[in-house]
Amino acid sequence: MQHESQKIRSTRAITLRTLLLLFTGALVLVLLVVSMVISGRSFHNYVIEELEGQTRDAATAIGLSLSNAIDATDTVAVSSLIDSVFDSSQYLVVEFVDHDGNVVAGRAQALSDLDVPHWFVRFADLPRPEGTAAVMKGWRWLGQVRVVGHPGNAYRDLWQVGQWLVLSSVVIGAIAIAVLYVLLGRLLRPLRAVERQAEAIGHRDFRKRTQIRSTRELNQVTHAMNQMTDDLEQLFAGQAALIAHLRKLNNEDPLTGLSSRNAFDQRLTVEAVTEEGRRPGSLLLTQVSGFADFNQRAGRLEADAMLVQLARCVHRFVDGHAGSFAGRRSGAEFAVFIPGGAPADAQIWGRELVEALQAVCVEFAGEGSNALVELVVHGGVAGTGEGVSVRALFESADTALRRAQTEGVSQCALADSGADVHHGAEDWRRLLESALDREALWLWEQPMMAVDDDTVLFRQVFSRLLVEREWVRGHLFAPMAERFGLIGRLDLLVVQRALQRLREEPSAMVGLSLGASSVVLPDIPERILQMVKSAGGDARRLWIGIPEQALHYHRQEAQAFIRQLRRTGASLLVDRFGVGGIAFSYMKNLSIQALRIDSSFVHGIDRHDDNRFYLESMITIAHGRGVKVYAAGVETESEWRTLKTIGIDGATGYHLGRPEPVGDPPVSGGSG
Template sequence: MARMQSLALPFRQRGLISLRSLLLLYTGSLLLLILLASLAFSFDRFRDYVSDQLEGHARDGATAVGLSLSNAIDGRDPVASESLIDSVFDSGRYLSMVYFDHSGEWVAGRQTTVSGAGVPSWFVTLADLPLPVGRAEVVRGWSRLGYVEVVSHPGRAYRDLWHVTIGMIGGTMVVGTVGLLLLFWMVRRLLKPLKALEKQAEALGRRDFRKRVDVNSTRDLNQVTRAMNQMADDLGALFEGQAKLIQHLRRVSNEDTVTGLASRSAFDQRLKVEVESEERAAPGVLFLIQLDDFTLYNTTYGRSEADRLLLSIAGVINQFVRDHTGAFAGRRSGAEFAIFLPGVTQADGIVWCHQLLEELDGVYADRASPMDVMVHGGVAQALEDRNARELMVAADEALRQAQTRPQTDCQAADPERDGHHNLETWRAIIRWAIDHDQLSLWLQPMVVNGNGHLVYHQVFSRIESDEGELRAAVFVPIAERFGMIAEIDQLVVRHALVLLERQPQASLALTLGASSVASDSFRQDLIECLESAGPSRKRLWVGISEQTVHHHRTAVGLLVRALNRLDVAVLVDRFGVGGVPFSYLRNLRFQGLRIDNSFIHGIDSHEENRFYLESVVAIAHSRGVKVFATGVETAKEYDVLCALGVDGAMGYHLGRPFQADNDN
C-alpha cells in the first residue's frame, strides 16, 4: 500500500517560556531579592547593635570592678581582689575578667570559653560577634596599682541574635509567600485575555471564526482583544460572502431558477454517471412526470401564478426525494419533471409513481379549479444494456402512453421486464451477507495531483450472492430502505481497521450511510471501535455525504466533533449535489471535500462546472480544507483538475478498484 500525505498540523513552538512565566519569574525573583537584601541588612544592623551592647557591657563591668578594687577593698591584697572578681564573674555574663598590676603581671582573674548557649555552631561561626575589651584603672590615693580588663560573654548576644534572625526569616517567608501569591493572582488576572486570545488564534487557524474574547484587562490588552475580535468578524463575514458566492454559482450552474430542482443539463449529467459509470451502475427507475394542459393554465392565470404552481409541485417532489435515499430530481422543461430512484425495482417504481401522481394531482387540481387537469408519468427501468439516453427515451415513450389516458395515470416502458429480484429476495440476500459476514472490501486509489502519490484508498464494499459479487451501488440503497445499512457500515469499519492494523503504511477512506450517522447507537459503537483501534485510526478518513450533513445536522455535529477528538479525518462526500448551503463548513471541522463525479464528468468541455469547481477549491483551501475529485475517466478531465489545484483525484483513468486482499 502506498503512503498517504500527512495532514498539515499547526506548528507549535516547544521549550520557550510563556509571557506569564517570564513575568512571574522576573517579578518574583525581584521580590525575593528585595526581601533577602532586607533580611541581610536587618541582620547586619542588629549584629552591630548587639556588638555595641557587648562593648558597653564590658566597659561598664571593667569600671565597676576597677572602682571596687580602688575604694571598697584594698587592691593590693591579692586574696581580696580574687574574691571580688570571683563574685562578679560568677554572674555568668563575662567571658574574661583579669586584674593586672602596673607592670602587666597577673594579680587575679577568671576566664572561660565561648559557648553558643543553645545556638547552632554554624550560626556562631556565621555571626562571629566581635569581643571588645573593657579596661579600667585601679588606684589607691595617688598611687596607681594596676588595671582591670573585662570581656563580656557573647552567649546571650548570640541567643538574642539567633531568635531575632529566626523571626526575621519567618516574617520574610510569610511576606514573600503572600507577595508571590498576590503576584501570581495579579499576573494571571491581567494576562487572562492572552489565554483567550491564544484559543481564538487556534480557532482562527482551524478557520473557526465564532470564537470571541470578552475578558477585560489592561488598556493595551483590551485594544488587542478588540482588534482580534474585529479580525474574526471580518474573516467570518468574508467566508459568509464566499459561501453565498459558491451557493449562487451552484444555483446558476445546476439549479432551475423557478423550482430549485436540478436543471435539465445537471440532471442529465448526474443520470449518466449513475447509469453508465462502471462502479456506480445500479438498478433503478426513472420517472418522467408532466402536468397536462399547463400551457392553458399559464395563459389563464398568468406567469406568476404558474411559477407558484411549479414551486408547489417541486416541494412535493423534494419531499418524495428525501424519503428515498439516493434519489434526485430535476425540471426538464415547462411542466415536465424527472426523478431517478437508485436501487428500486420497476414494480415498486410503478406503485410509488402512482402515489406521487395522486399527490401532485391534488395540488394541481386545487390551484387550477375549475379547470379539469391531469398529471401523467412514465416509468423506465435502468438495465445493463440501456444507457442514460436510451433510459430517457424509454421513460418518454411510457409518458406518451400515459398521456393517451383520460385521467391521471402512469405507464411502464417495459411491463414484461423487471430484470431484478423482488424486495423480499433482496432482503434475504442482504440479511444472509450480514449474518455470515460475506462482505469484501475493494479499494480504489485517490492520488495526489501531479506526482501520482497516494492520499488514501477509497473503500467500496461488495457482498456475495448466488449471482456473484454485488457492488455497493446496487445493494446500499436497498439496505437503506430496509434499515440494514448501519450493520453493513459496522462490518466495513471493522474490516477497514483490521486492514489498517495489518498494513501500517495504508490509509483508507470510507463513507457512512445516512441512517448510520443518524443512529445514536451506531455513533457510540463507532467511537468505541475507533478508540480501541489505537494509533491506526489516524490513517482513516470517514466520509459523510453532503445530503446527510444537511438533513441530520445535529447528529453529524456530534459525530464530527467526536472524530476530531480522536484525530480521525472527516470529509464531505458527494459534495455539490442537492443544493445544500455551504455554511456548514463554518461550524464543523471537516478536513476534506470529495466532489461528486457528476461535476467531474466532461469537465474539460463544461465551462460552468469548471468555474464552479475552481471557486470551491479557492474557498475550501482558504478554510484549510482539502478538495478531492472522483469519477475521473479521461486524461483531459485529469489535466483540468490538476490545473484547478485539487488535492487528489480518483477514477478509472487513475486506477481501477481491486480487492483488498490482492497485492495490487
C-alpha cells in the same frame, strides 16, 4: 506540516504571564534578599558594638570597684568580686593582673554551648572583645582588670533575628508573588481570550468574541480583534452566499429548486453510465398534460405556484427514496432517478408520485365540469442496463410516458427497454439481511492520490457483499440498505473491518464513508463512536466520511456526531459534496478536515466551464478555512489535469487507481 511545526514552536514558547511572573518574582526576590542582607548586616554591627560596649563597661566597673570600694590587696575580696561578675555568664575571661603580670585572681571559660548551628557561628564570626581598666590606690598603680566578652547571647540574638528575617522575607515574597499572580491573571484574561480567538481564527472559526474588559490598551486590542473577526465572518458569509448562488444558477431550476436539465443529465451520466459510478436503477419521467392551456388561462403566477407545489411533491418523493435525485426538464415535466430496485418496483413508486402530482393539479385547476382546464399527470419508467446510454434511457422512459398518455387517464407505464432485470425490493431486503447476518463482507480499497501523482494520502475502502454467490459492489446494494434501515449494520461491519486493517498494518491510512441515515439510526452512532474510541491511537490514521445528505436531512444529529468523532482523533470529511443542495456556510460550524467533491461535478469538468468556476471558487473558500478538498470519480487525464489547475488536494478515480481487494474473500462469506 508547516502549520504543525509552527504550532509546536508556539506551545514551547514562554507565555507573557510566566515571563512577567519570572521577571517580577526575581525582582521581588532580589529586593528581599538585599533588604535581608542589609538588615542582617546592620543588626550584626549593632550586636558587635553592644558586646564591645558591655565588655568595656564591665572592665571599668570592676576596676573602679577594686580601686575604691574593695582593697585590691585583699585576694579573697578580689576573688569574690570577680566570681560575682563572672557568674553572669556574659564573659569568657575576668581577671586581675598585678604590675608584674601575675594573675592575682580570675576566672575563664571556653566558648561552647551556644545553642546555634556551627555553620552559623562560622558565618557570623563575631569578635571576642576585650576590655581593660587600671586599678589604683591613691597614686599607686596596683595592676589592671582584663575582661573578654562572651558572644553567646549575641550569637543567639543574631540567630533569632536571622530566622525572623528569612521567614518574613519568604512570607512577604510568597504573598507578593501570589498577589502578582492573581493580578496578572485578571489583567491578562482578555489577552488569553484574544489568544483563543486568534487560534479559532487560525482554524477558520469566526464565532468566538472577546467580551472581557481590562486595561485601556488591552481593551483596544480586544475591540480590534472582535472587529476583525466580524469582518472575516462577513467576508466568509459573503463568499459562501456567492458560491451558493453560483451553484443554484448552474445546477438548480430557479423556480422549483430541483436540479436543472444539464445538472440532472450530468449526474445521471455518472450514476447510470460511467464505468466507475454505474449502478442499476430506474428513470421516471412525469408530465402534466394540459399545462400550457392552464398557463394561458390562469396566468403565469398561478402556473408558477402550481409548479412549486408539484416540485414539493417531487422533493418529498426523493426524500423517501435513498439515493434518488430529481430535476425539472421543461414546463411541467420532471425526471427522477431511483437507484436500486427493479423497474417493476420503480413503476409502483412512480404511480404513487403520479397520484400525488394529480392531486396537486386537481387542487389548482379543479375537477370534472368545474375544471378550468383538464390536467392529467402521466409517468413512464425505464430501467438502466449494460451498454444503455443516457439518451437511450430517456428515449425508453419517454416511450413509456407516451404510451401512458394514450390511455387518457392518469397512470404510470413501464418501458420494455431490454434492461437488466434487477432484484425486487423484498428480494433485496432478504438478500441483504442474509449477507449481513453471515458477515459476508469483503473490503476493497482505492488510493486517494495527492497532486504529485506519487503520494497516497489514504486508501478509501469500499464494501462488497456476497449476494447469491456473487460479490456485489456497494453502488448496487447501498440504496436498498438505506431504504430498509440496514445501512447502520453495514456501516458497523465496515468500521470494524477497517479498524482491524489499521491494527494489522501500523503504517496504513484508511478512509471510509458512512451512510446518510446512520447518524440517526438507534444506537448506531454510539456503537461507531465506541469502536473508534477503543482503537486508541489507530483512530488517528482513520478518515471518516459523512455524506452531505446527512447534513441536509439530519443537521443537528450529524454535527453532534462529528464533534464526538473529532475527540477520538479521527479525521472527518464531508462526502459527496455538492449533491446535498444545502448552503455552503455550514462549514463554519463543523470541525472537519476535508471535503470530497461528488463525481457528478468531476465528470467532464475539463469541458464544463460553469462547474470548473464553481469548484475553483469553492476550493478557495475551503482552503481559506484550512479545509482540504478532494475529488471522486476522476476517469481521464484531462479531468485530473483540470482539477490540479484549480487547486484540488487529492482525488480518487479509475484514472488514478482501480479498487483492489484487501486480502482474500472472508471465509464467512465464502460459505454462502
